Amino acid sequence: MASGGSLNMIGYGLAAVGPGIGIGLIFAAYINGTARQPEMQSRLQPIAILGFALAEALAIIGIALAFVLK
Amino acid sequence: MTTHVSVLANPGFVPPGPADFQLPDIFNGNQVLLTKSSLLLVLAAVLVFVGFYATSRRGAVVPGKLQYAGEAAYSWVRDSIGRDIIGERDFIKYVPLLVSLFFFVLVNNLFGIVPILQFAPFSRAGFAYGLAGLVWIIYNGVGVARHGLLGYLKLQTVPGGVPTWILPLLIPLEFLSNLLIRPVTLSLRLFANMFAGHLLLLLFATGGDYLLLHATGPLVKPAGVLSFVMGIAVGFLEFIVEVLQAYVFVLLTATYISGALASEH
Numbered sequence: 536m537a538s539g540g541s542l543n544m545i546g547y548g549l550a551a552v553g554p555g556i557g558i559g560l561i562f563a564a565y566i567n568g569t570a571r572q573p574e575m576q577s578r579l580q581p582i583a584i585l586g587f588a589l590a591e592a593l594a595i596i597g598i599a600l601a602f603v604l605k
Numbered sequence: 606m607t608t609h610v611s612v613l614a615n616p617g618f619v620p621p622g623p624a625d626f627q628l629p630d631i632f633n634g635n636q637v638l639l640t641k642s643s644l645l646l647v648l649a650a651v652l653v654f655v656g657f658y659a660t661s662r663r664g665a666v667v668p669g670k671l672q673y674a675g676e677a678a679y680s681w682v683r684d685s686i687g688r689d690i691i692g693e694r695d696f697i698k699y700v701p702l703l704v705s706l707f708f709f710v711l712v713n714n715l716f717g718i719v720p721i722l723q724f725a726p727f728s729r730a731g732f733a734y735g736l737a738g739l740v741w742i743i744y745n746g747v748g749v750a751r752h753g754l755l756g757y758l759k760l761q762t763v764p765g766g767v768p769t770w771i772l773p774l775l776i777p778l779e780f781l782s783n784l785l786i787r788p789v790t791l792s793l794r795l796f797a798n799m800f801a802g803h804l805l806l807l808l809f810a811t812g813g814d815y816l817l818l819h820a821t822g823p824l825v826k827p828a829g830v831l832s833f834v835m836g837i838a839v840g841f842l843e844f845i846v847e848v849l850q851a852y853v854f855v856l857l858t859a860t861y862i863s864g865a866l867a868s869e870h
Binding site: 577581584585587588591592595596598599602 | 623685686689690790793794797798801849852853856857860
């Protein structure tokens with residue numbers, strides 16, 4: 536069974552699991568907090584987006600390396 | 606096995622890849638001086654300037670519809686990003702930077718789903734590096750101006766409230782993460798989101814085209830239709846991602862400036 540393509544992409548798929556779980560946890564906490572205290576929503580939103588951006592950075596480094604490493 | 610051999614022998618469908626982002630020079634020169642992406646970058650700057658100039662030109666005390674829209678856009682960035690993140694004391698100095706960055710990145714990103722233009726310039730990494738380099742120079746400059754070079758280095762690399770014996774481990778890590786990795790992730794985040802989004806749209810569009818017009822076999826036509834439907838759905842997802850990434854870019858810029866201005870922990 537010959538097959539083209541790069542194993543890097545499978546590695547990237549595995550590497551994206553971690554940030555995926557992390558982003559899920561961040562938004563779960565954000566939704567939870569907003570549901571318990573709706574008046575805190577405007578305070579929580581930038582914090583949630585910031586956490587999302589930081590967790591996403593791991594996936595971003597992954598996709599950059601998946602294309603760069605040969 | 607036979608099907609596999611025939612697929613290898615006749616590579617009909619060429620999946621889109623990074624090479625699709627290397628746009629040719631407009632004047633067909635050997636040196637790449639002017640491409641569609643750099644033209645779009647200039648167009649975005651002009652659009653943002655004209656938009657804000659048109660909305661603020663009259664400066665009426667009782668704003669009309671146009672002026673109201675411009676002021677609402679400006680004050681949203683000022684209040685929800687500037688004031689909330691940088692703080693009441695010195696946010697107003699950085700509002701022009703934040704507003705122009707936000708709308709410049711937003712317009713550039715939205716080019717990705719505007720028909721005919723259909724290319725987000727920041728899906729080329731070089732442009733994103735430039736913008737993140739600008740932000741890096743600004744937040745470090747602001748920090749050095751406020752605390753002095755040594756005071757700023759101490760602020761960025763020595764976290765407060767940790768035992769002394771762990772500092773030799775923490776200082777290099779904090780230096781790496783706050784001063785060296787930050788501009789890299791800031792630019793790569795913007796670049797990779799735009800790149801991946803454009804690649805997805807390309808994949809569904811070219812895949813749908815290939816399945817509908819060129820491929821043979823059972824079920825290829827419905828699969829082609831499904832591919833186009835998925836492409837449209839991804840287009841809407843792209844809209845959300847483009848707005849969110851412009852917001853995240855400016856939010857992080859404000860966070861870095863606020864971190865550089867912070868007093869001792």
